[in-house]
Amino acid sequence: MKVQFPKPLLDYPKLGDWLTVTSENKLIFFSGRVELGQGNLTALIMMISDELGVIPEKITLQTARTDKTPNEGFTAGSMSIAHGGQSLRWAVAALRRQILDISAASLSADPSELELSNGEIYQKGSLCFSIDEVLEKVDLNSKITEEAKLKDPSQRWTEFREIERVDLMERMTGAPFVHDIIEDGMLFGATIHPANMYSKLLKLDVESLSGRPGVVKIVQDGSFVGVLATTQRFALEAAEWAREKSEWEENSEKIENPISHLESQNCDFEVITETGDVNKNSGEWYELTISRPYIFHGSIGPAAAVAKWERGKLTVWTHSQGVFQLRNALAAVLEISEENIIVIHKAGSGCYGHNGADDAALDAALLANAVAGKYVKVVWSRYDEFHAAPMGAAMSTKSRAHLGPDGLITAFDVEVTSVPHSSRPGTGGTPNLRSAVLIENSKLPAKSPDVPAVRGGGAERNAVPSYDFGPVRVKKRLVHDLPYRASALRSLGAYNNVIVNEGLIDEIALNVGENPLDFRIKHCAEDRSKELLLRLDKETKTYRKKLKESQGWGVAYARYKGISGLCAVFVSVTVDEEVSVDHVVSVSDVGEAISPDGVKNQIEGGIIQSISWTLKEAVKTDGNSVAVESWFDYPIIKFSEIPTMDTILIERPYEKPLGAAEISQGPAGAVVANAVRNALGIRVKQLPITRDAIVSSLLSSEV
Amino acid sequence: MESELKCTVNGVVHFIEDSDNEPLLYFLRDKVGLRSTRFGCGQGTCGACTVIIDGQPKMSCEIRAKDVIGANIETAELLAGKHGHPLIQAFIEYQAGQCGYCLPGILMASKALLDEKENPTRFEIAIALDANLCRCGAHARILDAVQKAGALMTAKGVK
Numbered sequence: 107m108k109v110q111f112p113k114p115l116l117d118y119p120k121l122g123d124w125l126t127v128t129s130e131n132k133l134i135f136f137s138g139r140v141e142l143g144q145g146n147l148t149a150l151i152m153m154i155s156d157e158l159g160v161i162p163e164k165i166t167l168q169t170a171r172t173d174k175t176p177n178e179g180f181t182a183g184s185m186s187i188a189h190g191g192q193s194l195r196w197a198v199a200a201l202r203r204q205i206l207d208i209s210a211a212s213l214s215a216d217p218s219e220l221e222l223s224n225g226e227i228y229q230k231g232s233l234c235f236s237i238d239e240v241l242e243k244v245d246l247n248s249k250i251t252e253e254a255k256l257k258d259p260s261q262r263w264t265e266f267r268e269i270e271r272v273d274l275m276e277r278m279t280g281a282p283f284v285h286d287i288i289e290d291g292m293l294f295g296a297t298i299h300p301a302n303m304y305s306k307l308l309k310l311d312v313e314s315l316s317g318r319p320g321v322v323k324i325v326q327d328g329s330f331v332g333v334l335a336t337t338q339r340f341a342l343e344a345a346e347w348a349r350e351k352s353e354w355e356e357n358s359e360k361i362e363n364p365i366s367h368l369e370s371q372n373c374d375f376e377v378i379t380e381t382g383d384v385n386k387n388s389g390e391w392y393e394l395t396i397s398r399p400y401i402f403h404g405s406i407g408p409a410a411a412v413a414k415w416e417r418g419k420l421t422v423w424t425h426s427q428g429v430f431q432l433r434n435a436l437a438a439v440l441e442i443s444e445e446n447i448i449v450i451h452k453a454g455s456g457c458y459g460h461n462g463a464d465d466a467a468l469d470a471a472l473l474a475n476a477v478a479g480k481y482v483k484v485v486w487s488r489y490d491e492f493h494a495a496p497m498g499a500a501m502s503t504k505s506r507a508h509l510g511p512d513g514l515i516t517a518f519d520v521e522v523t524s525v526p527h528s529s530r531p532g533t534g535g536t537p538n539l540r541s542a543v544l545i546e547n548s549k550l551p552a553k554s555p556d557v558p559a560v561r562g563g564g565a566e567r568n569a570v571p572s573y574d575f576g577p578v579r580v581k582k583r584l585v586h587d588l589p590y591r592a593s594a595l596r597s598l599g600a601y602n603n604v605i606v607n608e609g610l611i612d613e614i615a616l617n618v619g620e621n622p623l624d625f626r627i628k629h630c631a632e633d634r635s636k637e638l639l640l641r642l643d644k645e646t647k648t649y650r651k652k653l654k655e656s657q658g659w660g661v662a663y664a665r666y667k668g669i670s671g672l673c674a675v676f677v678s679v680t681v682d683e684e685v686s687v688d689h690v691v692s693v694s695d696v697g698e699a700i701s702p703d704g705v706k707n708q709i710e711g712g713i714i715q716s717i718s719w720t721l722k723e724a725v726k727t728d729g730n731s732v733a734v735e736s737w738f739d740y741p742i743i744k745f746s747e748i749p750t751m752d753t754i755l756i757e758r759p760y761e762k763p764l765g766a767a768e769i770s771q772g773p774a775g776a777v778v779a780n781a782v783r784n785a786l787g788i789r790v791k792q793l794p795i796t797r798d799a800i801v802s803s804l805l806s807s808e809v
Numbered sequence: 810m811e812s813e814l815k816c817t818v819n820g821v822v823h824f825i826e827d828s829d830n831e832p833l834l835y836f837l838r839d840k841v842g843l844r845s846t847r848f849g850c851g852q853g854t855c856g857a858c859t860v861i862i863d864g865q866p867k868m869s870c871e872i873r874a875k876d877v878i879g880a881n882i883e884t885a886e887l888l889a890g891k892h893g894h895p896l897i898q899a900f901i902e903y904q905a906g907q908c909g910y911c912l913p914g915i916l917m918a919s920k921a922l923l924d925e926k927e928n929p930t931r932f933e934i935a936i937a938l939d940a941n942l943c944r945c946g947a948h949a950r951i952l953d954a955v956q957k958a959g960a961l962m963t964a965k966g967v968k
Contacts, residue, residue, distance in 0.1 A: 143908025143945055270901055277909025278900060278916060279889035281844035288844075319829060339835045342851065404944050406849045406857050407910040456908030456945040488850040707904050707950065714946030737854040737942065745935040748948040 109252040114138060114193040118176040121204075122246030124197035131238045133160075135167045135198075138178030139190040140427060141273065142457035144767050145704040146186040148272045152700055153191045156262055157198040160225040160237070162269050170429045171450040180428035180530060182459070182594065183562060184670055184765030187700055191763065200254035201244065208240045259698070259760045268703055277453070284410040284425050284452045289481040292412075293322060294338040295473035296345035296484065297541060298331045299494040300354045301731035303589055304543065307331065309353040318344040325476045328546030329354075332473045334482065342487050349489070358589035360729030364500045365397045365792065368523045368585050375521055375581035378559060378566050382577025384517040390509045392617070394610040396779075398602045398793040399724035401498035402734075403595060404742055407455025408486035409462030409495060413470035415478040419446045424467040425454020428531065432464050435531035436471055439542045439549050458715070460530050460593035462486055462495030465540035472541060492734045494540050497725055498595030499525040500588070501565055503606040507575065513618050515611070515629060518575040520603070522582040524565035526554035527598040529591070540591070553586045557598065562667035568600035568772055571607045572665040572672075574631040589730040597771035600666065601716065602793075604772025605779050608662040609789060612780045622780070623661050634695055637756065638674040639663060642693045645754065646676045649689070656680055657688065658785025662776035664769075671696040671769035675713065677749070679781040684797050685721050687749040687778060692770060694754070697761035705766045706753045712770035713751070718743035720775045721795050816877045818843065819887045825874050834858045836874035837884060845885040845913040849942075856941030859914035860884050866921040868914075868940075885913035888920065895961035896920060896954070905954035907945035915941045919955045928959045 118124065125135045135154055141147040147169060155162040168174055170181070178190055202222055209227045210217040213234060221228040226236050276282045300307070307329035315333065316324055320340025325332045331348065335341035361367045412423040420440070426432045429449040437444040454463055466484050474482035486494070501524035510516035529538045534552030542549040557564035569580040615625035623643045630636040642661060650659060658681065663674040672695040678688045690713055699705045722741050726733040734740045775793075782800075783789045788807045790799050814825045818841050825836065837846045837860065846869055849857030853871040860869045861883040888894035896916055899905070906912045915938060922929055922937040929937070934955045943951065 143910075145904075145907065271904055271906075274901060274904065274906060274909060275889070275891070275897070277906065278897065278912045279845050279885045279893075283847075283910065285848065286844045337835065337839060338848070339832065405908075405910070406855055406942055406944050407847060407908075408849070454908075455910035458944070485848060488852060488854075703904055707907060707947065710949055711907055711946030714948055715944070718946075736852045737850060742942060742944065743946075743948070745938040745941070745943075745948055745952065746932075748935065748952065751949045 111196065112189045112192045114176055114178045114189055115196055115250060119249050120246070121197060121200055121248050121250055123176050124194060125201060126246065127241045127244055131241045133166065133241065135165065135194065136175040137167060137190055137194060138170050138176040139186045140170045140181045140451040141453060142181060142427065144708055145271055145701065148269065149187055149700040149704055150191050150194060151272060152266070152269060153195055154198050155266055157195045157257055158202055159222045162266055164225060169451055171448065172429050172433045173448045177430040180431065182427055184666065184767045184769065186765070187763045188765045191700065195256055196250050196254060199256050200248070200250040203254050204244050204248070205237050205240055208243045209234065212240070262759065268701060271704070282453045283407065284412060284423055284454055285407060285485055287412045287423060287452070287483060292481040292483055293334045293477055294336070294341040295332055295334050295470060295482045296341040296487070297469045298345050298348045298352060299490050299540070301493050302354070302356050302358055303591060304357040305329065305354040306357060307352065308355050310348060311351060315344060315348050318347055320344070323476055325473050327472065328544055328548060330472060330541050330544035332469060334473055334477060338483065338485050346487065346489070356730060358730045361588060362729065364588055364727060365399060365502060367588065368500060369397065369502050371523060371583060371585055373583050375583045377579065377581050378563065379570055379578060379580040384508070384519045384577045384579045387508050387510065387516055391506050392509065392610060392614050393504065393506045394606055394613060395502060395504040396602065396606045396609060396791050396793065397502035398500065400500045400590060400592065400727070401595060401719055401723050402492065402725055402740060403458050403461040403495065403498070404740070405455040405457065405461060408488060408491045409466035410454065410483070410485040411463070411467040411470040412481055412483045413467070413474035414481045415474050418442070420471055421448045421450065422467050422471060423450050423452045424463055425452060425457065426463045426467060427457060427460065431531045432467055435464065435537035435539055436468060438537045439468060439539060440471060459498070459595040460496055460528065462491060464531050465494060468539040468541050472545070488736060493732050496529060496591040496593035499527045499565070499592040501525065501599060501602050503569070503602050505606045505610045507610050507614060509614055509618070515614065516576040518571055518578045520569040520580045520607070522565045522569055522580070522599060522603065524582065524584060524599060525588055525592045526556040526584050526586070527564035527592070527594055528557045529554040529593045556584055563599065565599040567598045567603065567667060568664055569603045570668055572631065572635060572663065572668065573626070573629040575629060590727070590732070596712070596715070597768040600664070600768070600772045601719070601775050604662065604664045605776045608664070608773070608776035609779055609783070612660065612783065613789070626661065626663060635663065635665065635672055638672055638693045638695055641754065641756065642674045642676055642691065645693065645752070646691050653678055658781045660777045660780030660784050662773040662780055664772045666769040671764045671766050673709065673769040673773045675770065675773040675777040677777045677781050679778065679785055681782060681785045685782055685795055686747060687717050690749050691752045692754065693756065694769065695756045695758060696766045696769065697758050697764040699755060699757050700763060702755055702757060706755055708766045709770045710751055710753050712768065713774040714743060714748065716771045716774035717778055720778045720793060723794050814878055816880050816882055818882045819884060825878060831874045833869040833872045833874050833877055837869060843884050843886050847910060847913060856914045856918065857911050859917045859941060861917050861921050864921065864924065866918040883917065883920070885916050888916060894920070895958040895965070896923070899954040899957040899961060903950045903954040903957065905950040906947045911941060911943045915943065915951060919958070923955070923959055923962055928963055931956060
């Protein structure tokens with residue numbers, strides 16, 4: 107059977123692309139992925155360790171930096187393990203084979219007589235030497251081919267299994283973040299970010315700003331104004347002072363309500379998917395429309411970056427998801443060659459998509475350019491986070507389902523109206539960096555084409571339901587004229603689309619008098635999903651019987667992007683003044699789970715974040731700018747609101763790893779919406795499901 | 810009078826310069842060099858900068874360095890080490906965190922609780938942590954880990 111290599115391996119076929127041997131005969135592995143807080147560093151080290159047969163503690167892995175590692179694109183879309191990790195496995199398998207061949211030659215033995223275990227070579231069970239002794243003979247220029255042969259799954263994880271998160275101690279008690287970099291003579295920068303995307307600076311008292319405490323220098327370029335100061339505190343305070351004292355011209359039209367604006371569009375839909383004639387059956391159609399507002403990434407730590415210029419060359423330390431894409435975008439804005447920029451990944455606060463990391467990197471680069479030879483650190487303020495960073499896109503989804511005479515859904519039709527879900531650096535051929543709009547020689551963002559269907563789609567992600575519903579049609583229309591920045595936020599359109607589709611399925615089940623679990627199981631398209639839902643049924647059966655009158659429950663299921671991880675979730679809720687989620691049971695299947703506890707952590711985190719989005723979160727806007735000043739204006743879930751959780755992972759060691767980080771976002775939002783519907787008897791159609799939204803839904807349902 | 814301008818941080822005495830109403834957060838990060846205490850919002854709304862001052866959890870972005878003269882301050886560095894504080898052992902065991910940006914603040918709020926109360930319930934822990942935000946959604950694991958740390962401390966007779 108022909109082996110299909112993951113894309114990064116096709117781009118980087120040489121062994122030396124993925125690893126090197128130092129002069130002290132130590133191995134260093136390279137990955138173009140980055141650790142975003144999701145634990146992929148640990149998982150990748152485990153994969154290397156297992157494939158090679160060397161204890162995890164001895165594995166050194168260099169993650170993305172433009173001068174050393176492969177360019178694997180953005181670390182996004184739950185693909186670190188499925189693509190990045192699998193590529194590393196092939197590289198390690200090729201290395202392992204070379205080590206065995208070299209060892210065999212030096213022992214005048216046949217490679218099949220040798221074994222590599224725990225970093226040592228054994229011949230027929232007796233120890234010969236450490237692999238360190240043959241590493242210098244490894245040919246790094248050799249091509250990785252399928253002759254390398256991956257370990258058989260039955261041979262995996264025999265020596266080492268679950269290990270501790272390799273970076274957790276440092277994150278708890280140390281200083282591993284970009285924010286924590288300190289260098290001699292370092293200066294601290296802050297940018298005066300206007301509230302509106304396309305504002306032009308009208309007035310600023312630069313002289314007074316220069317005299318603010320700690321300010322060393324003002325950097326001005328068109329409408330870009332930044333300060334350099336002796337401490338981070340002084341930089342932030344000066345920028346805040348300047349923001350309050352400066353005057354800006356607003357250059358965008360006001361839009362009353364982003365959701366009504368989207369839903370009132372007249373532009374045409376584009377057909378994305380059509381697997382048959384959805385309209386061939388006349389009969390009973392059900393319909394449901396649900397919208398979600400703009401949502402913040404809301405990382406607890408703001409965006410940050412460090413930059414330094416030396417002899418026309420720039421080095422940047424960043425928590426970007428794509429160091430190569432950021433490098434290219436910086437080159438375009440700064441009008442220098444990509445070869446003169448090195449971008450190095452360094453830990454940031456939790457990353458859930460395209461946040462302000464890349465923008466902070468440009469801010470640091472622009473400010474550092476005024477003080478060549480010095481390190482400049484930029485740490486955004488909370489204001490910058492709320493006003494300058496991209497947000498998760500507002501969208502609205504309308505789904506229709508046809509119910510056949512035998513009580514089965516026989517056609518499904520989805521219309522998605524949305525702001526584009528991705529405007530990453532380079533998307534649409536423009537840098538898409540915040541301050542690039544402000545500088546004199548500005549680089550304005552192009553209209554984003556959204557994420558193409560081959561990469562799972564953007565707005566239409568998971569619009570195709572994960573069931574056998576007969577012919578399915580998905581149409582989408584993108585709306586570009588809103589005055590806000592939006593880009594990729596965990597699961598993109600999948601979150602809202604799954605909420606709508608799973609809500610519609612529930613409405614139909616209710617109408618035909620079926621248990622929502624049984625109704626879903628009847629429509630399962632594959633054995634794996636059926637197994638998940640049957641398990642969820644079994645695990646919650648007793649619990650469901652014990653629910654109180656005041657509680658509601660629900661289920662939801664989706665397979666992320668139709669081809670990735672599968673996730674089914676049950677919740678119970680109590681609806682009082684507000685909705686509280688009492689208990690969550692989830693059953694997931696991510697294929698081979700490299701680090702099962704790490705996978706569960708991702709799934710639980712996705713569920714909790716999604717509960718927060720669904721019950722609490724909406725960015726308040728005032729026409730053309732964000733009207734949020736602090737966390738008080740944008741509450742997120744708190745510890746006292748956390749449900750008890752039972753997280754079940756169906757392990758499939760013989761299947762391909764499918765990725766985990768984004769699989770629970772859609773089902774978790776949908777299940778909360780369904781449980782509220784079950785408890786209240788009405789469906790809330792505008793997210794989030796706050797007390798106000800419930801009251802207005804109750805009022806409108808009485809009309 | 811300079812000798813009076815000092816505080817104790819993790820058992821070590823530090824002199825406080827009377828510098829322009831500097832928030833304790835920056836004093837700890839920049840002057841003392843303990844950078845586990847993190848800037849999250851600077852508005853006293855997220856808890857990432859929580860430290861313990863004379864036994865009480867406080868957000869260090871909201872307190873001036875000159876207001877902690879004579880105080881005993883504890884930061885997350887105090888808990889470090891593989892065989893460190895039971896909280897660290899429990900957080901590692903339960904993988905109670907993802908990005909970890911919020912964790913030092915949460916650890917300090919938890920330590921203040923555990924120093925005060927033996928074996929708190931899940932609800933008591935949640936209430937004690939309600940001013941601390943976590944965005945990765947590691948809350949459930951954190952609650953379990955703090956509870957486990959409480960049990961470890963009781964078992965060892967640590968307090």
